[in-house]
Amino acid sequence: MYKFNPQRIQIGISACLLGEKVRFDGGHKLSSYCSQELTPFFEFRPLCPEMAIGLSAPRKSIRLVREGQSLWVQSRDGSLDVTDKLNEFSARKVEELSGLGGYIFCAKSPTCGMERVIEYKRGTDNGNKAGIGVFARKLMERFPLLPVEEEGRLHDLVLRENFFTRVYAYHDWHQMRHKGLTKHDLVQFHSRYKYLLMAHSQKGYRELGLIVANIHELEATADQYFKVFMNTLKIHATRKNHTCTLQHIQGYFKKHLTAAQKVELSEMIMKYREGLLPLLVPITLINHYLRQFPVPYIENQVYLSPHPQELKLRYAY
Numbered sequence: 458m459y460k461f462n463p464q465r466i467q468i469g470i471s472a473c474l475l476g477e478k479v480r481f482d483g484g485h486k487l488s489s490y491c492s493q494e495l496t497p498f499f500e501f502r503p504l505c506p507e508m509a510i511g512l513s514a515p516r517k518s519i520r521l522v523r524e525g526q527s528l529w530v531q532s533r534d535g536s537l538d539v540t541d542k543l544n545e546f547s548a549r550k551v552e553e554l555s556g557l558g559g560y561i562f563c564a565k566s567p568t569c570g571m572e573r574v575i576e577y578k579r580g581t582d583n584g585n586k587a588g589i590g591v592f593a594r595k596l597m598e599r600f601p602l603l604p605v606e607e608e609g610r611l612h613d614l615v616l617r618e619n620f621f622t623r624v625y626a627y628h629d630w631h632q633m634r635h636k637g638l639t640k641h642d643l644v645q646f647h648s649r650y651k652y653l654l655m656a657h658s659q660k661g662y663r664e665l666g667l668i669v670a671n672i673h674e675l676e677a678t679a680d681q682y683f684k685v686f687m688n689t690l691k692i693h694a695t696r697k698n699h700t701c702t703l704q705h706i707q708g709y710f711k712k713h714l715t716a717a718q719k720v721e722l723s724e725m726i727m728k729y730r731e732g733l734l735p736l737l738v739p740i741t742l743i744n745h746y747l748r749q750f751p752v753p754y755i756e757n758q759v760y761l762s763p764h765p766q767e768l769k770l771r772y773a774y
């Protein structure tokens with residue numbers, strides 16, 4: 458169970474990304490995006506599993522070695538084998554990480570790589586990119602709904618926005634659960650996320666609506682809901698879906714706006730649809746109209762503000 462931290466969202470991170478000299482070559486992989494831009498928003502929990510099992514820096518580099526169903530973690534010449542140590546440490550460590558709201562991994566590592574890590578054929582330098590780092594795999598198996606991403610992929614603005622949307626939604630869910638869940642809470646939660654979910658997947662939104670409409674055993678329903686919810690948010694929101702969502706919201710203002718204001722909002726939405734404006738522009742205009750003509754149902758929509766504006770996440774598309 459996620460241990461909710463009301464202060465700040467805790468994000469696990471490969472220690473080398475924060476500049477710790479823990480890599481096999483004694484260096485680091487400092488990410489200025491993580492270490493500078495993200496630190497005001499999150500509490501980082503850095504971890505280097507390889508150092509944690511007693512390896513030093515510098516050290517022999519290790520790799521995933523595949524032979525049939527067996528997978529080892531060892532040096533190229535096989536003289537250093539940390540398979541058992543790393544597996545045991547990872548299995549134990551992930552049990553302490555239930556309070557995390559997300560994880561940022563260093564790519565390609567046999568320990569921290571989240572995907573496409575090379576698995577070598579024993580005794581060769583040949584391999585394929587079918588592997589997952591030992592620690593990353595254990596964490597993702599233990600917390601399959603936890604938002605995870607590789608640092609390099611966060612430079613893609615679409616992937617970045619999707620990751621942080623999930624981080625804040627994951628936290629929001631657990632914040633609600635922390636207070637004690639009621640049927641009313643679940644219905645309200647779904648209502649607040651309506652337009653965000655629609656932007657990600659109309660099918661997912663409808664599926665979640667059916668779950669909420671048929672609450673029998675609350676805990677089981679909540680678990681089912683959260684699984685579909687997080688998987689729906691994983692689907693990338695498209696410009697087409699955002700346009701449709703914005704037009705739905707626009708409908709709530711039709712009695713209030715002047716003809717000129719309606720034209721202005723429609724134009725902003727269509728310019729966004731054509732790729733001439735970022736999403737932030739029509740959203741900002743809608744928020745402006747909301748201050749003039751409050752509509753509580755729309756004001757409560759997470760869609761209009763799913764993460765702090767200072768993270769600058771709605772410029773990508």
Ligand code: SF4
Nearest residue numbers: 471472473505566569
């Ligand atoms: Fe340590 Fe992971 Fe960075 Fe490798 S990728 S140095 S194991 S934190």
